[in-house]
Amino acid sequence: MNIFVANLNFKLQEDELLDLFENFGEVTSAKIIIDRETGRSKGFGFVEMDNDDEANSAIADLNGQEVHGREMVVKQAEERPRRERRF
DNA sequence: ACTGAGCGT
Numbered sequence: 001m002n003i004f005v006a007n008l009n010f011k012l013q014e015d016e017l018l019d020l021f022e023n024f025g026e027v028t029s030a031k032i033i034i035d036r037e038t039g040r041s042k043g044f045g046f047v048e049m050d051n052d053d054e055a056n057s058a059i060a061d062l063n064g065q066e067v068h069g070r071e072m073v074v075k076q077a078e079e080r081p082r083r084e085r086r087f
Numbered sequence: 088a089c090t091g092a093g094c095g096t
Binding site for chain 2: 006044078
């Protein structure tokens with residue numbers, strides 16, 4: 001399950017994000033989106049969890065949680081747009 | 088060093 005995490009503090013790094021979600025279950029991957037121009041964090045990222053139950057638990061609990069002074073927003077990620085649009 | 092809506096180099 002793809003999880004969208006936003007409103008993150010810019011100081012937050014992938015390792016901390018990964019650690020936050022690992023408290024609720026197995027995390028496949030955790031990624032913070034980095035601005036290509038500045039090389040700094042965009043303040044949001046994505047976390048992928050194999051187990052949907054653990055993912056939902058993490059979303060329910062981590063959403064609105066204050067981390068580094070910022071309440072982060074955790075929701076299920078939008079469906080990834082397909083390269084090919086079937087007609 | 089700085090900033091603050093939003094779905095990924």
